[in-house]
Each structure stands twice: as C-alpha cells, then as structure tokens.
Amino acid sequence: MRYWLMKSEPSAFSIDTLAALPEQTTAWDGVRNYQARNFMRNQMQIGDQVFFYHSCCSTPGIVGIAEVSQLAYPDVTQFDPASKYYDPKATHENPRWFNVEIRLLRKTRLLTLKELRSYPELTNMRILQKGNRLSITPIDPAEWKFIMAKL
C-alpha cells in the first residue's frame, strides 16, 4: 500500500464538499498533468491512503484523510466539450486522462503548510520543495506515520 498527497483548491472542491457527498466519494477528475496522471493510472491501488490538502487559500495545509476507492479509468470530462477540462485530442479509443476515485475517511485538524515546514523529519517532502506544483505526490511511509501522529 502506498501513500499520497492530493491537492485541491477549496474554492473549487473542498474537504467539506467531499464530506457532504452521500458516499463521501468523488472522482478525482480534471487532472491535466502527465506526472500526476501516471501516479493515478500506474501506481494507485484501492486502499492507498491519501492526505487531502487545501492549496491556493489563505492557510494551505492538510485537512483530511481519504483512501483510493476505485482504480483509475478514463476521465469523462476530457470528452465533454462543455467541460473546462475538455481535451479535443482525446478520444474514447485513445483516452489521455485518467482518474481514480477517493473516499473520505475523516476530516482532520488543519495541519498547515507552515507547520509541515517546521518539522526536520519532513524536509524531503515533495510538497515542501521550492517550485513544486505537482497536484499529486507520493508520501514516504515514514513521513506518513510522522504526520499521522500529529493529526
């Protein structure tokens, strides 16, 4: 089993949006970055654990724990001309973009980016590196354990 961190902008889709859904499950669609896609398509397994992270907000940080509840399948928004995630180069025969589904396990306190930066144990985290923009990043098991103990 692997561990991940997945970013979402709360103005678009927050932890509370997820919590309010009937099954507390959502398709992680709209990812248009090849590295992030490859993580979902090639590596994510059902049961993988996920930190849900709020980015692009006044206080970015980890706000919840989720798990992968469905393996990757073609992202339906790439075929929808009305969607802002529409990709004219994608076809049903040869889809470009994939998404997993995740289910909320629980909300947590807000563990801020600032606090993450304060722990020497976490200095190698991808999300703390300068210039990092990747919306899905793997988390080291030791880092996962360390963060869990702080939540």
Added chain:
DNA sequence: GCCAACGTTGGC
C-alpha cells in the same frame, strides 16, 4: 495581485 517556477506548445 504579484511573481517565481514549472509544464506544454509549436515553429524551426
């Protein structure tokens, strides 16, 4: 709103 960093596109 600013700006640095990064990814993607497209001309050559």
Added chain:
DNA sequence: GCCAACGTTGGC
C-alpha cells in the same frame, strides 16, 4: 530535438 513563448500553479 531545441528553445522561446505562453499558460498555469500556488505561496505570499
């Protein structure tokens, strides 16, 4: 295959 231009991300 290179690289400049452009668009996007995301912290501050």
